[in-house]
Amino acid sequence: MVASLACGTSPALAAAPSATVSADQALRFGSFFTDTSGTRTVSATGSVTGSAIVPLTGTAPGPAQFTFTYDRGNNANTNYSLLIAVLVPGAASQISGGVTGTIASFDTDLPGVSALVPGQTAQVTLTGCQRRICSRTFRVGGTLQVARTSGGAELAIPVPIVVTVLAEL
Amino acid sequence: MRARHLLAAAALIGSPALAATGQTATALGQAQAMIISPIIAVSLNDLDFGSLTSSRFASGSVTVGSEGGATYAGGTSPACAGGGACAGVAPARFLVSGEPGRSYTVNAPSAISASGTLVSGGSAPSLAIDALEVHLASHAGSVTSIGELDEKGEDRISVGGRLNVPAGTAPAHYRATLTIMVTYS
Numbered sequence: 172m173v174a175s176l177a178c179g180t181s182p183a184l185a186a187a188p189s190a191t192v193s194a195d196q197a198l199r200f201g202s203f204f205t206d207t208s209g210t211r212t213v214s215a216t217g218s219v220t221g222s223a224i225v226p227l228t229g230t231a232p233g234p235a236q237f238t239f240t241y242d243r244g245n246n247a248n249t250n251y252s253l254l255i256a257v258l259v260p261g262a263a264s265q266i267s268g269g270v271t272g273t274i275a276s277f278d279t280d281l282p283g284v285s286a287l288v289p290g291q292t293a294q295v296t297l298t299g300c301q302r303r304i305c306s307r308t309f310r311v312g313g314t315l316q317v318a319r320t321s322g323g324a325e326l327a328i329p330v331p332i333v334v335t336v337l338a339e340l
Numbered sequence: 341m342r343a344r345h346l347l348a349a350a351a352l353i354g355s356p357a358l359a360a361t362g363q364t365a366t367a368l369g370q371a372q373a374m375i376i377s378p379i380i381a382v383s384l385n386d387l388d389f390g391s392l393t394s395s396r397f398a399s400g401s402v403t404v405g406s407e408g409g410a411t412y413a414g415g416t417s418p419a420c421a422g423g424g425a426c427a428g429v430a431p432a433r434f435l436v437s438g439e440p441g442r443s444y445t446v447n448a449p450s451a452i453s454a455s456g457t458l459v460s461g462g463s464a465p466s467l468a469i470d471a472l473e474v475h476l477a478s479h480a481g482s483v484t485s486i487g488e489l490d491e492k493g494e495d496r497i498s499v500g501g502r503l504n505v506p507a508g509t510a511p512a513h514y515r516a517t518l519t520i521m522v523t524y525s
Contacts, residue, residue, distance in 0.1 A: 194368060194370070198371040199372050204524065206378065237367055263371060315371065323374070324375045327372055329369070330371050
């Protein structure tokens with residue numbers, strides 16, 4: 172009697188839930204010239220603006236793209252939402268020769284979040300999850316501040332993203 | 341039967357534990373940017389028409405080619421020993437430095453004016469310099485305003501032109517400012 176009940180209740184056999192994030196595409200600020208300092212903003216929606224820079228031909232600017240995937244660990248066919256916390260741990264910066272690049276602020280197209288401030292978590296509710304695997308692709312833009320004392324540089328600044336599942340709703 | 345009810349209740353109570361609270365995932369993205377070093381042009385030498393004589397009765401001109409050499413027309417002739425072009429005659433030369441492999445555009449005037457100082461003192465009427473011709477080392481053999489920096493990030497620009505000398509021009513020293521502008525394409 173006990174054995175038959177255990178087999179008939181699938182949650183008891185469910186795998187442990189898991190979450191992953193993949194970096195699909197880099198945040199691309201493109202090529203530009205600045206005399207001593209300038210900024211270029213590439214938004215999560217892809218709009219590009221700049222201050223005290225001269226855009227030049229090269230890689231087209233565009234937002235970063237990440238994909239968050241949640242495996243709830245069972246095949247229960249019920250709608251659910253996820254409450255997640257998204258964090259960019261700190262300001263992203265790089266010094267290369269006479270060029271310093273810093274990304275002090277990010278934005279995203281995740282629902283309900285306009286800005287990702289380094290060091291501060293942003294809570295996001297992902298609705299409409301139904302299947303075992305719930306996946307969301309989101310974009311991240313940012314403002315690159317450049318200070319230049321000499322020469323040029325090819326910047327490749329690491330941008331870590333940490334996503335924590337706070338609750339399955 | 342009693343045991344079945346107990347197990348079912350346990351399963352229901354246990355389901356919230358399947359919510360993955362605390363599950364953390366990290367991805368290392370990247371931000372990329374190419375900051376281009378500035379493009380600059382430095383003068384290596386001036387456009388020099390050398391010393392010449394002018395006729396009292398016929399206008400003339402001296403033309404310095406962008407790749408060197410001088411030709412005299414009308415009432416002008418070189419004022420150098422042997423009757424050839426003077427040693428100092430040369431086109432203006434500039435060294436352009438910037439990002440290797442990048443193309444750039446050079447803008448130069450088509451004509452400028454040289455102001456003069458009479459040998460005897462005082463100012464002389466200005467002389468026109470026209471037909472300014474820009475030659476880029478990266479495009480040898482053709483006249484174009486678009487150049488390309490080599491693997492060292494360099495290119496060379498030379499500028500020639502024609503100095504127009506009216507008849508009866510008094511002995512004087514003439515000087516003009518030739519400004520070029522280079523920008524990345």
